[in-house]
Amino acid sequence: MAKEYKLSPERLKELQDELNYLKTVREKEVAELIKEARSFGDLSENSEYDEAKNEQGKLYSRIAQVEEILSNYVVIEEEEDDGDYIRLGSTVTVLDKEFDEEQTYKIVGSQEADPMNGTISEDSPFGKALLGRNAGEDITVDAPAGPVEYKILKVER
Numbered sequence: 308m309a310k311e312y313k314l315s316p317e318r319l320k321e322l323q324d325e326l327n328y329l330k331t332v333r334e335k336e337v338a339e340l341i342k343e344a345r346s347f348g349d350l351s352e353n354s355e356y357d358e359a360k361n362e363q364g365k366l367y368s369r370i371a372q373v374e375e376i377l378s379n380y381v382v383i384e385e386e387e388d389d390g391d392y393i394r395l396g397s398t399v400t401v402l403d404k405e406f407d408e409e410q411t412y413k414i415v416g417s418q419e420a421d422p423m424n425g426t427i428s429e430d431s432p433f434g435k436a437l438l439g440r441n442a443g444e445d446i447t448v449d450a451p452a453g454p455v456e457y458k459i460l461k462v463e464r
Contacts, residue, residue: 312380313395313416313429319382322418326373329366337363376418383416391462393437395429400461401437404445409460414438 314322341363344356383395393399393414400411413426414437420428427434436448442462448455 310379312376312418313383314376314380314418315383315396315415318416318419319377319380322373322377326370326377329370329373333366337366391441393440393459393462396464398463399437399459401457402460404456404458412437 337359340359341356344353344359347353347355350356395414395416398411398413400409402409411425412422412433414429414434415426417428417430420426420431422431429435429438432450433448436446436457437459440446440459442459444459446457446459448457
């Protein structure tokens, strides 16, 4: 069974735009690089040709990756009247009990996760610990350095 990718409507649009760019503009650019490198002569010792072929390989790899995501995605629907528990799309403010620090994160699908910028995957240990919880609850996350305790302060949609 194929992996299902959970995407926000914005991320879906970004991926569709990226695929369009890769298949139209970028593919022509790489083909032009290869054509130009071939004109330099002997391909066995032509570093420009090797580099252009490597670039072509990366391009086709990324196209395949984006097509895979776009063939197996589910759009995260925003429903206002669904309660205040944490789910995909929720923005959560937590208190790190050990360091007494407040942190805010948005729960997203794995394709959008960027912990350094405040978005965490629902597949991560922290994301899994938060899903289904409500403001005021205490949670313990099994981190590589050991268990970390948080208090959920606020849940927003």
